[in-house]
Amino acid sequence: MPANPLHFLVILPLHLKSPSRFDALTLLIASTFVDLEMVFGFILGYPISHGIIHSYLIVLTIYPLFLSIIFYYLFKRTNGEMKKTYDKLRLNPKSIDLSFKHIFVNCVVGGVSHLFLDMWTHESSPFLFYPLTTVNPFWLSQTSILVTLATLLLSGYSIQLWWRNGFKTRTNYE
Numbered sequence: 152m153p154a155n156p157l158h159f160l161v162i163l164p165l166h167l168k169s170p171s172r173f174d175a176l177t178l179l180i181a182s183t184f185v186d187l188e189m190v191f192g193f194i195l196g197y198p199i200s201h202g203i204i205h206s207y208l209i210v211l212t213i214y215p216l217f218l219s220i221i222f223y224y225l226f227k228r229t230n231g232e233m234k235k236t237y238d239k240l241r242l243n244p245k246s247i248d249l250s251f252k253h254i255f256v257n258c259v260v261g262g263v264s265h266l267f268l269d270m271w272t273h274e275s276s277p278f279l280f281y282p283l284t285t286v287n288p289f290w291l292s293q294t295s296i297l298v299t300l301a302t303l304l305l306s307g308y309s310i311q312l313w314w315r316n317g318f319k320t321r322t323n324y325e
Contacts, residue, residue, distance in 0.1 A: 181261025
């Protein structure tokens with residue numbers, strides 16, 4: 152199963168190749184926050200498992216809407232600080248699009264990419280296609296290691312792109 156940071160690194164090339172369409176920070180948060188469900192479950196004493204947020208129904212509707220409202224508000228309130236953060240991370244701050252539609256689409260892409268990687272590597276994902284079924288028909292058993300290896304390769308490619316392209320685009324903001 153891919154580690155949480157790898158969920159982001161797999162889709163980082165979207166931003167690096169098309170920064171005007173894909174926002175790195177929104178992709179980062181949307182592709183990793185899905186797993187907060189397991190943290191809250193652990194805190195409440197439930198077994199660590201994928202719950203209702205790990206379903207395409209939620210990731211395509213409520214999840215991106217909720218995150219988009221929060222991001223839109225935060226981005227509007229901290230626009231100058233956000234650009235400085237992007238500059239420090241070498242993530243092309245000139246390309247930030249703060250429209251609600253843009254943020255929403257990025258949240259959908261981040262959430263769907265997370266589920267797409269998880270559906271191959273988690274046998275127990277009862278809500279993946281809720282309410283249609285409570286089993287995960289895509290689980291690959293022992294061959295799920297191939298998905299993890301592909302994730303590692305894509306993550307390495309992302310880091311290489313980020314190193315090569317991101318560090319060349321530094322811009323100073325006063």
